Amino acid sequence: MDRIDFRSDTVGWPTPEMREAMATARVGDDVYGEDPTVNELEALAAEMLGKEAGLFVTSGTQGNLVALLGHARRGDEAILGYESHIFQWEVGGMASIGGILPHTLPTDAMGRMDPAAVDAAVRDTTDHHYGHSRLLLVENTFGGRGGVPLPAEYFSALRRIADKHSLAMHMDGARLFNAAVALGVEARELVADVDTVTFCLSKGLCAPVGSILCGPTEFIEEARRTRKSLGGGMRQAGILAAAGLVAMNSMIDRLADDHAHARLLAQQLAEIDGVNVKPKTVQTNIVFFELEGSKGISRERLCARLDKEYEIGLDTYPPNFLRAVTHYWVGEKEVGALVEAVAEIIRTGGGE
Numbered sequence: 001m002d003r004i005d006f007r008s009d010t011v012g013w014p015t016p017e018m019r020e021a022m023a024t025a026r027v028g029d030d031v032y033g034e035d036p037t038v039n040e041l042e043a044l045a046a047e048m049l050g051k052e053a054g055l056f057v058t059s060g061t062q063g064n065l066v067a068l069l070g071h072a073r074r075g076d077e078a079i080l081g082y083e084s085h086i087f088q089w090e091v092g093g094m095a096s097i098g099g100i101l102p103h104t105l106p107t108d109a110m111g112r113m114d115p116a117a118v119d120a121a122v123r124d125t126t127d128h129h130y131g132h133s134r135l136l137l138v139e140n141t142f143g144g145r146g147g148v149p150l151p152a153e154y155f156s157a158l159r160r161i162a163d164k165h166s167l168a169m170h171m172d173g174a175r176l177f178n179a180a181v182a183l184g185v186e187a188r189e190l191v192a193d194v195d196t197v198t199f200c201l202s203k204g205l206c207a208p209v210g211s212i213l214c215g216p217t218e219f220i221e222e223a224r225r226t227r228k229s230l231g232g233g234m235r236q237a238g239i240l241a242a243a244g245l246v247a248m249n250s251m252i253d254r255l256a257d258d259h260a261h262a263r264l265l266a267q268q269l270a271e272i273d274g275v276n277v278k279p280k281t282v283q284t285n286i287v288f289f290e291l292e293g294s295k296g297i298s299r300e301r302l303c304a305r306l307d308k309e310y311e312i313g314l315d316t317y318p319p320n321f322l323r324a325v326t327h328y329w330v331g332e333k334e335v336g337a338l339v340e341a342v343a344e345i346i347r348t349g350g351g352e
């Protein structure tokens with residue numbers, strides 16, 4: 001990799017082992033249910049997460065949308081954190097395609113909703129003014145707060161409230177395995193209390209394309225129809241699933257390296273005058289930091305100079321953060337290059 005890219009963990013390439021597996025994958029028409037590699041991947045994912053069935057989808061966004069459409073109908077409400085990915089970054093699909101009303105709640109510094117606030121947000125079903133509250137949406141790791149891994153107890157607490165009001169629970173677990181590795185637990189423990197969960201193969205796990213939605217057999221069968229209606233009926237998708245199998249079988253444990261590199265990055269950035277970062281809050285592969293008194297250099301200017309002069313990708317993140325994400329293709333050397341470049345740009349005053 002010539003360029004160094006910290007914009008996301010989605011920017012990396014499939015590993016050589018993945019390309020080999022893709023080249024030799026056994027395939028069939030998955031719309032007929034005949035792709036053996038897709039079937040193997042779906043079964044493996046379901047087993048690893050302790051769910052009955054899995055569905056290979058094109059993306060995390062599609063997996064979440066398919067799940068939402070299965071859990072709620074038009075006019076129903078879904079309760080979710082204001083900072084959650086489904087509300088902020090998925091094009092409003094739940095509303096535009098599903099007619100589902102997002103009922104957002106604030107989240108704390110770790111991305112958690114207050115269980116009492118969730119309880120209070122549920123609509124009174126006897127009052128004809130309200131839509132029905134159907135669904136509670138959670139996220140792990142919580143991206144909008146810098147990739148916080150949330151423990152099983154949080155989801156158990158929410159499950160009790162969901163049960164009290166007969167709400168379904170869906171987890172956007174795009175980086176679920178980062179959470180599991182960071183917390184030192186099995187991923188299945190983190191999803192035991194949710195009905196359905198989506199996770200991405202295409203982020204830290206390095207597969208080129210794809211996510212998996214897991215849940216009860218009947219739900220997944222219906223989700224298969226919904227996925228088709230959204231244009232997600234893929235044919236010889238085993239080519240992609242082959243990389244997904246490598247991801248599941250050999251890329252999970254090494255996420256610990258990404259987390260170590262993120263911590264290292266945060267510690268080194270903290271040494272730079274003009275950078276504000278809290279290394280202690282970095283628990284997985286995402287580092288949020290701010291420019292502070294750095295000679296008036298804007299975030300955008302910093303990113304532009306990194307891109308042009310150093311061939312390093314870095315992005316801004318609302319409201320006023322810069323976000324660096326570590327992954328398979330950036331190690332200690334790349335972390336060092338980023339830190340040095342940021343220090344130099346700040347030292348030289350942005351070079352307007």
Ligand SMILES: *Cc1c(COP(=O)(O)O)cnc(C)c1O
Pocket residue numbers: 058059060061062085086139141143172174175200202211
């Ligand atoms: C990336 C991401 C998604 C969406 O996944 P895509 O494959 O990019 O559609 C959903 N939720 C979270 C928390 C994510 O980080």
